[in-house]
Amino acid sequence: MTRYGGMGRTRPKKLTSKASIPVVREDQIDLIDDEVQSAIQQVETGVEKAEESEVHLQAAISAAALGKVSEANIPTPETVLSLIRYDELYPPNFSQPATYIRFSSTVEDCCGCAYHMVEEDNVFLKIMNQKRDASIQCTVDQFEEVMNFFEETAQLRQPFAAVDNPPALSYSEMEESFDVVVEDSVKRFAKDIYEHWKSRRIKNDNHPLQPALKFETGQETDDGDPYVCFRRREVRQIRKTRGRDAQSAEKLRRLRKELEDARQLVALVRQRELARKEMLGIERQIFLQRSEVKEMKRKLGVKDDDEDLINQKPKKKPVEVPMFQRPVVPQLRIPQRQAAEDLQLLEDVQAEKENEILRDIKQNLAKHVKWNEGYVDITMAPLTPSPKKTTYAGFRPAITTQLPTPPSSDSSGNANDSSSEGGLRNFADRYDSPVVEMDDDARKIPSFRRRIGRGGRIMIDRRNLTYHCKMEIDPLKLDRFKYDHDDVDDDLVFERDQYDIQIMQHRASMTVKAREQVALAREQAVQAHAQAQAQAQAQAQVQIQRRLQFDHATASASLGTGQTMGSNPGVGAMTASPVT
Amino acid sequence: MAVRESHQETSGTPDPIERGFATLNTLRIGVKAMVEKDGELRKAEILSMKQRKDTPSFYVHYVDFNKRLDEWIPASRIDLSQEVEWPFPEKNEKNRKEKTATTNNKAQGKNQAQKRARADSRDISSTPDLLTGKNINVSKAQRPSKAGGKENREDETPVNSSFIGSEAASVAGTPRPEFEDVDMVDAGYSDSKDMKDEENGMEMSREEEIEKLRTGGSMTQNPIEIHRVRNLNRLQMGKHEMEPWYFSPYPEFFSDVDLVFIDEFCLSYFDDKNCFERHRAKCTLVHPPGNEIYRDDYISFFEVDGRRQRTWCRNLCLLSKLFLDHKTLYYDVDPFLFYCMCTRDETGCHLVGYFSKEKDSAEGYNLACILTLPQFQRRGFGRLLISFSYELSKREGKLGSPEKPLSDLGLLSYRQYWREVLVELLMQEGRESVSEYELAMYTSMTEKDVHETLLVLNMLRYHKGNWIIVLTDAVIDLHNKRLEKEKIKGIRKIDPARLQWKPPVFTASSRTWNW
Numbered sequence A: 001m002t003r004y005g006g007m008g009r010t011r012p013k014k015l016t017s018k019a020s021i022p023v024v025r026e027d028q029i030d031l032i033d034d035e036v037q038s039a040i041q042q043v044e045t046g047v048e049k050a051e052e053s054e055v056h057l058q059a060a061i062s063a064a065a066l067g068k069v070s071e072a073n074i075p076t077p078e079t080v081l082s083l084i085r086y087d088e089l090y091p092p093n094f095s096q097p098a099t100y101i102r103f104s105s106t107v108e109d110c111c112g113c114a115y116h117m118v119e120e121d122n123v124f125l126k127i128m129n130q131k132r133d134a135s136i137q138c139t140v141d142q143f144e145e146v147m148n149f150f151e152e153t154a155q156l157r158q159p160f161a162a163v164d165n166p167p168a169l170s171y172s173e174m175e176e177s178f179d180v181v182v183e184d185s186v187k188r189f190a191k192d193i194y195e196h197w198k199s200r201r202i203k204n205d206n207h208p209l210q211p212a213l214k215f216e217t218g219q220e221t222d223d224g225d226p227y228v229c230f231r232r233r234e235v236r237q238i239r240k241t242r243g244r245d246a247q248s249a250e251k252l253r254r255l256r257k258e259l260e261d262a263r264q265l266v267a268l269v270r271q272r273e274l275a276r277k278e279m280l281g282i283e284r285q286i287f288l289q290r291s292e293v294k295e296m297k298r299k300l301g302v303k304d305d306d307e308d309l310i311n312q313k314p315k316k317k318p319v320e321v322p323m324f325q326r327p328v329v330p331q332l333r334i335p336q337r338q339a340a341e342d343l344q345l346l347e348d349v350q351a352e353k354e355n356e357i358l359r360d361i362k363q364n365l366a367k368h369v370k371w372n373e374g375y376v377d378i379t380m381a382p383l384t385p386s387p388k389k390t391t392y393a394g395f396r397p398a399i400t401t402q403l404p405t406p407p408s409s410d411s412s413g414n415a416n417d418s419s420s421e422g423g424l425r426n427f428a429d430r431y432d433s434p435v436v437e438m439d440d441d442a443r444k445i446p447s448f449r450r451r452i453g454r455g456g457r458i459m460i461d462r463r464n465l466t467y468h469c470k471m472e473i474d475p476l477k478l479d480r481f482k483y484d485h486d487d488v489d490d491d492l493v494f495e496r497d498q499y500d501i502q503i504m505q506h507r508a509s510m511t512v513k514a515r516e517q518v519a520l521a522r523e524q525a526v527q528a529h530a531q532a533q534a535q536a537q538a539q540a541q542v543q544i545q546r547r548l549q550f551d552h553a554t555a556s557a558s559l560g561t562g563q564t565m566g567s568n569p570g571v572g573a574m575t576a577s578p579v580t
Numbered sequence B: 001m002a003v004r005e006s007h008q009e010t011s012g013t014p015d016p017i018e019r020g021f022a023t024l025n026t027l028r029i030g031v032k033a034m035v036e037k038d039g040e041l042r043k044a045e046i047l048s049m050k051q052r053k054d055t056p057s058f059y060v061h062y063v064d065f066n067k068r069l070d071e072w073i074p075a076s077r078i079d080l081s082q083e084v085e086w087p088f089p090e091k092n093e094k095n096r097k098e099k100t101a102t103t104n105n106k107a108q109g110k111n112q113a114q115k116r117a118r119a120d121s122r123d124i125s126s127t128p129d130l131l132t133g134k135n136i137n138v139s140k141a142q143r144p145s146k147a148g149g150k151e152n153r154e155d156e157t158p159v160n161s162s163f164i165g166s167e168a169a170s171v172a173g174t175p176r177p178e179f180e181d182v183d184m185v186d187a188g189y190s191d192s193k194d195m196k197d198e199e200n201g202m203e204m205s206r207e208e209e210i211e212k213l214r215t216g217g218s219m220t221q222n223p224i225e226i227h228r229v230r231n232l233n234r235l236q237m238g239k240h241e242m243e244p245w246y247f248s249p250y251p252e253f254f255s256d257v258d259l260v261f262i263d264e265f266c267l268s269y270f271d272d273k274n275c276f277e278r279h280r281a282k283c284t285l286v287h288p289p290g291n292e293i294y295r296d297d298y299i300s301f302f303e304v305d306g307r308r309q310r311t312w313c314r315n316l317c318l319l320s321k322l323f324l325d326h327k328t329l330y331y332d333v334d335p336f337l338f339y340c341m342c343t344r345d346e347t348g349c350h351l352v353g354y355f356s357k358e359k360d361s362a363e364g365y366n367l368a369c370i371l372t373l374p375q376f377q378r379r380g381f382g383r384l385l386i387s388f389s390y391e392l393s394k395r396e397g398k399l400g401s402p403e404k405p406l407s408d409l410g411l412l413s414y415r416q417y418w419r420e421v422l423v424e425l426l427m428q429e430g431r432e433s434v435s436e437y438e439l440a441m442y443t444s445m446t447e448k449d450v451h452e453t454l455l456v457l458n459m460l461r462y463h464k465g466n467w468i469i470v471l472t473d474a475v476i477d478l479h480n481k482r483l484e485k486e487k488i489k490g491i492r493k494i495d496p497a498r499l500q501w502k503p504p505v506f507t508a509s510s511r512t513w514n515w
């Protein structure tokens, strides 16, 4: 970004893009003649070299240089109002929606039939309709449909017509292309219109009747033809290898299997629903028969335990189990529940009571957890072990994770907040029994934990730290911990939109301020102090997530006091020194 | 021949130009003669000729005028009382000829094929789309040579390019079919090709150029294709009629009709009024087929994806090629987004201008092509388009610059916009100093554009051993005039708050390929 502007006798100072340049008015400086001659000529216009010299452009450029922009005029061919009947062609039907328009239909979607009649067609259609009965007149739209059908069919059947000049398609070939999609009107008028179409096609060397752009034909002639346009960008050639073939085959196989699975699933669902329908029918039958039995019993005065009027247990199970597994079908579940209420079973009632007791216990447990929030219960078999499987004693291994894309700018602010809060909450949860199974590898990873000591001091415990003065280190390992060391010069990186206009402005104003500080040393000191503070704060916030190493004496000192004054950090973390 | 020529070139001696008096019958393509233009005589080169009812007509390019002023003139406007410059195959138009020379011997076969194709202009006009799946071998692909570029009117006239050589002289003015064989002359240059290439290491070969097109998605082109004869005569669009400025690859026989109709909304094209009216009866489109991303009291912007709206975007490109010289339609529209500016009324949203933008520009361009339709030019729409392109860059958090080359009109518009934006920032209350970096950050302009604009305006100066930015009286004057004008006419500017847009994200394949 170093450039030299004016020419002058002495070589001017480097001008870097970040250098602040004073802005002055013309009357604030004394003009020195040499300096007025600035280097307009060395600025590239970006216009094609051959055109740079054009008379009108040069006139406009020099007019602009003199500040007479209004005289900078490049002549262009004139535009005039058309005599076309605009209002008829473009009806005023547009009403603007309140919200911004969203639209995805294509030109083809919006233009109806692609064939448009010409005068020649008009004449033919008139004659044709004269010969026909009034009840079966062919409309313009129908005519266009038919012509369009012929054109499309010809295009489909003779895609290389332009190259090998085949004869026009015969009517029987056209008829072969009739299918369900073709409208009846097309079929009705096709025969009459065919001859007209054919004669026009022949006149046109069997080329499409409507003007078409010239696309690639793959012939040599394409290259030099200025009319050939919109070539496809070349598709990257994928090298064919056996491995790639196998890969694609595997992909296809998997795709097929997945589709097959999906089909199978749908078939099974259908089967299930049919079975369910059948079951409902049977249940209804049972109900009706039972009510008959009830009537009968009443009538005949039969008195027994009415066992035959309620569902027996073995009969009930297969009904209930699928119900719980598939809560997706509520409309089926409701009648089921009603039936259950009508005919309550002893087992159900007992289960209900048991559930109630269990719920009570759970509630008490929850209360206990709440009371103990922020404390660690390290008694044997504690009442409130955290169900979560955590690293032992709340230590979190410092594992590098690659975040995918950075979060978008507008959510970054919130993300910061929530992560720090969330960190605190998790922190409390993590204090559970100090017995967590970890495999050997995980035990060796440097780990940290943050806790709050008396008076709200925040302390960091560490373990498994390597000494980095070790002479013989596996280069692989060295690489792994390459970024573990705190780089003092490194600025902390915050998620934010670098180019957010506000931030850009802020940044710009900050640099201006920074410069002012050079003059005002005192202010600078204050600022630096504030900055340091901010940095320290920020550091504290992100410490848990970052892999840090505490080599400073101060850090270990605070860790030391933390150990004696804070709550017991647990067996594994009794010493603050690394335990590698 | 080649040796002598290259020798001359290196020694920098100006080529001797063969002059002489010409008659109507000896006038031929490539001749430079004095032609009456707007009451003055001006040197012009004959690019094409045709017979119209036995009276010859000449297509001329005025030297040092933009191509958009090229035109068909009757013989009466050529001043034959003055000497003309005869074209020399070896010397004339050295620059352009050399580029042609890069087409090697293959060009011969190609030209022959081309010629055959031309014999019946519709012969290969109906290329089916189905074929486009076929890969073209890019390394072999060749740019239309200049010869190819200029011959747009073969049905009527045997047309040749300006440099085809003196053999042409013998038959000039007397059209006959064999005349086209002279096309082959440019293949004869292949002898000198290698030497030329060495000399002109900077010049892009056609292969390189195609490669650049393919990989860069660039829609601009280098000057190989300049000086093509316009193919359309007149254009009807919306409420206006206008003359096209440049060649555009509309269907070939459109050059035979007097008036081509363009549907204002779908931009479809018709050579027949009946067709056009039938189409209008059926067409339901009333705005560009995309999402509206900006709306204020005055204009709307629509974002249209070249891949999703292929037909519309192709139509747009064909149309804009009529007014943009350095646009190429060589490749398809897929890798571009089109930002279309519209005014609204009760009939719909009327396209007044647009700019295209690569979905992923390797060079960091924030704009590929920009056009205000000629019927809406000189009303400040260009400034709005440019301003909008920078608004998008701000939203993307990027600095951007337009793709080069710029057209003459483009350069003036951009320089004006850059000046206004920078001066406005510099005039801000209490601004005592600023860096180019800061200016770039505020405007989303690249630091290079900032720097060069300051230089062009003679504002960045080296004064008593220090760099300073001088707000010159001229610049302040312009700024105040603009403020005054805005006070009277109202300010038309892009309000970022009304932009409902997030930078679209594309996968690598959807950016370029058709899947």
Ligand SMILES: [Zn+2]
Pocket (backbone or CB within 6 Å): A111, B263, B265, B266, B267, B268, B279, B280, B283, B284, B285
């Ligand atoms: Zn339309």
